[in-house]
Amino acid sequence: MIYKLLPTTEWDDARAAGQFTGTAVDHQDGFIHFSAADQVVETARRHFAGATGLTLLTVDPARLGDRLRWEPSRGGALFPHLYGPLPVAAVVVAQALPADVPAPDAVAALLG
Known part of the structure; x- marks a missing residue:
């Protein structure tokens, strides 16, 4: 499996549209960024520390x-x-991160 962290509002929009076309950073880089299981906690730490209202997609x-x-x-x-x-349809699980737990800790807990 691969993983994508994104704002929950963007995931809600994607579900309504049937597809996710990427975040602003994804659009800037020309592709949608994902992480492997051993990379996603560090991605959360580097890019989402202090952020709330996030969803972790398992793809x-x-x-x-x-x-x-x-x-x-x-x-x-x-x-x-x-x-x-x-x-x-490629998303097998979408889990909202708790707002009161730092993103890297929440991701680590979800992945066990």
């Missing part, structure tokens, strides 16, 4: 086809990048 990479590419990013590690919209 089945097999449902994304060849638009998903693993490319070097932070420290040369390979990260999953999706070139095109994320179909809502």
Whole structure:
């Protein structure tokens, strides 16, 4: 599985539209950023510390086809990048993070 942290309001909009086209950062970079299980807590720490109103998506990479590419990013590690919209049907779990727990801690707890 791969993971995406995003504002809950953006996830709500995506569910209504049937697809997620990305956050502002995703649009700027030209692909939707994801993290592997061993990367998502650090992603939360670096990019979402102090943020509230977030949802963690668990996505089945097999449902994304060849638009998903693993490319070097932070420290040369390979990260999953999706070139095109994320179909809502590829999301197997969407979990809202508790507002009273820092995002990295909440993500770590959800992933066990």
